[in-house]
Amino acid sequence: MNKAEILVIGSGPAGLKASLSAADQGAGVTLVERDPFLGGQLVKQTHMFFGSKEQYASERGFKIAEKLTAAAEEHPGVRVLKGAAALGYYDDNVVTLELKGRVLPVSYDAMIMATGAQENTLMFPNCDLPGIYGAGAVQTLMNVYGVLPGKRVAMLGAGNIGVIVSYQLLQAGVEVPAIIEAAPEIGAYHVHASKVRRMGVPIYTSQTVVSAHGSDALEKIIMVELDDSWQPVPDTERELDVDVLCIAVGLTPLTEILFQAGCEIAYIPELGGHVPRRSAVMETSVANIYIAGDVSGIEEASAAMVEGTIAGLTAAFNLGYGRDSYEQKIAAANLELDALRKGPTGEKIRTGLQNLKKTGEVRQ
Amino acid sequence: MSDKTIICRCEDLTVQEIQEWIEQGYEDIEELKRAARIGMGACQGRTCRRHLINELARATGKNPADIEPPTFRPPTKPLNFGAVTGGSSDD
Numbered sequence: 327m328n329k330a331e332i333l334v335i336g337s338g339p340a341g342l343k344a345s346l347s348a349a350d351q352g353a354g355v356t357l358v359e360r361d362p363f364l365g366g367q368l369v370k371q372t373h374m375f376f377g378s379k380e381q382y383a384s385e386r387g388f389k390i391a392e393k394l395t396a397a398a399e400e401h402p403g404v405r406v407l408k409g410a411a412a413l414g415y416y417d418d419n420v421v422t423l424e425l426k427g428r429v430l431p432v433s434y435d436a437m438i439m440a441t442g443a444q445e446n447t448l449m450f451p452n453c454d455l456p457g458i459y460g461a462g463a464v465q466t467l468m469n470v471y472g473v474l475p476g477k478r479v480a481m482l483g484a485g486n487i488g489v490i491v492s493y494q495l496l497q498a499g500v501e502v503p504a505i506i507e508a509a510p511e512i513g514a515y516h517v518h519a520s521k522v523r524r525m526g527v528p529i530y531t532s533q534t535v536v537s538a539h540g541s542d543a544l545e546k547i548i549m550v551e552l553d554d555s556w557q558p559v560p561d562t563e564r565e566l567d568v569d570v571l572c573i574a575v576g577l578t579p580l581t582e583i584l585f586q587a588g589c590e591i592a593y594i595p596e597l598g599g600h601v602p603r604r605s606a607v608m609e610t611s612v613a614n615i616y617i618a619g620d621v622s623g624i625e626e627a628s629a630a631m632v633e634g635t636i637a638g639l640t641a642a643f644n645l646g647y648g649r650d651s652y653e654q655k656i657a658a659a660n661l662e663l664d665a666l667r668k669g670p671t672g673e674k675i676r677t678g679l680q681n682l683k684k685t686g687e688v689r690q
Numbered sequence: 691m692s693d694k695t696i697i698c699r700c701e702d703l704t705v706q707e708i709q710e711w712i713e714q715g716y717e718d719i720e721e722l723k724r725a726a727r728i729g730m731g732a733c734q735g736r737t738c739r740r741h742l743i744n745e746l747a748r749a750t751g752k753n754p755a756d757i758e759p760p761t762f763r764p765p766t767k768p769l770n771f772g773a774v775t776g777g778s779s780d781d
Contacts, residue, residue, distance in 0.1 A: 411767055412766065413764050413766055413767065413769070414764020414765055415764070416764075422764065424765075424767070424769060427772060427773050427776075428773055429769070429773050429776075444736055446740060447741075449695050449696075449697060449705055449741055451695050452694065452695075453696060454699055537693060578739075580736075582734070582762045583766065585759065585761075585762040586762050586763065586764065591759070592755075593754060593755035595754075599740060600759060
């Protein structure tokens with residue numbers, strides 16, 4: 327059977343950093359990626375990152391992906407398997423992969439799950455009409471494959487993803503007649519929101535979409551105003567003609583294989599739903615399984631990179647690598663995480679992590 | 691066209707159909723998977739699980755945190771039979 331000392335599933339910001347930090351400590355890493363290229367969602371992110379120099383502030387996401395991908399592919403301690411989807415967990419530390427149309431079992435000494443998340447959908451009449459997409463899917467279509475989703479796009483959700491993708495649609499010459507947000511305030515950073523406002527896109531808060539209409543594909547949506555208890559206000563319905571509706575209402579962690587492995591899971595809405603319980607250094611409740619990035623709770627890519635570093639260092643440490651430098655490197659990473667999670671923008675993740683911790687300590 | 695609200699795209703189930711199953715007493719996800727096939731299609735519930743948990747919470751008055759998640763089994767994605775019957779690539 328194929329053996330991996332440290333098996334990393336997923337090569338987004340968390341998985342790449344986990345692989346590099348573990349390999350730098352001397353461990354042998356096998357990095358598995360479902361797509362034919364590394365980088366996860368970073369590859370389509372044309373906006374600049376915030377944060378500090380350690381998290382590549384002022385660099386564009388796809389440039390960060392290029393750097394980390396090159397570092398992983400050139401690292402003698404990292405074996406990269408692209409086009410390999412993780413299929414399932416089996417006893418005795420075995421995961422199966424689908425690679426080139428075959429099933430490949432791999433046994434590991436430690437596994438770091440960095441599978442990320444998937445976009446949430448919304449239910450309303452005709453929510454399955456062609457032309458209704460996840461905002462992240464539209465970003466992939468445009469920025470990875472060079473395909474425009476349509477001519478006139480309404481965005482539902484004014485968090486960072488909704489607002490950034492709206493801006494990129496405008497850059498691509500697509501009309502964006504409305505950004506619609508059910509909450510009374512937008513969730514996006516104001517630096518992103520002011521860019522789309524300057525380009526004349528209205529952001530409608532306390533409003534939502536109640537239905538979609540069209541014969542073969544989306545032709546129009548019906549919007550409505552919401553009151554303080556999120557209920558539709560009577561007689562406020564209005565039509566908007568669009569051929570695309572983007573849904574940007576959050577993400578759900580991709581935890582299936584962790585469920586299969588028997589990891590203890592808690593339901594924490596602030597972290598995106600069901601998430602594995604974990605220690606401060608990203609160990610799950612199952613021996614030798616670690617997590618990093620969105621699968622451990624929805625957060626920005628900058629935090630995913632630091633969590634990846636922590637998971638990689640800890641997995642390597644527990645296999646006997648990097649004993650001398652571990653404490654110091656973990657302390658430095660924790661300082662970075664604290665800096666990223668401070669202030670009002672970090673409130674949701676701080677609350678989520680506190681609520682997760684209330685479910686008890688995790689020890690392997 | 692009729693205005694249908696689909697909850698599970700893979701199995702083409704409307705939210706009204708699921709609400710009827712719940713009214714008949716199917717109040718956990720595993721029962722609903724077997725009875726209605728919700729979450730049993732190509733995406734294996736990745737799209738509808740969240741909505742189903744909310745529907746069950748609303749109908750039963752429970753907190754979504756107290757709705758038991760379904761059992762997850764390999765494979766996580768659709769596979770060709772050839773990938774399975776061809777044996778593992780290190781045989």
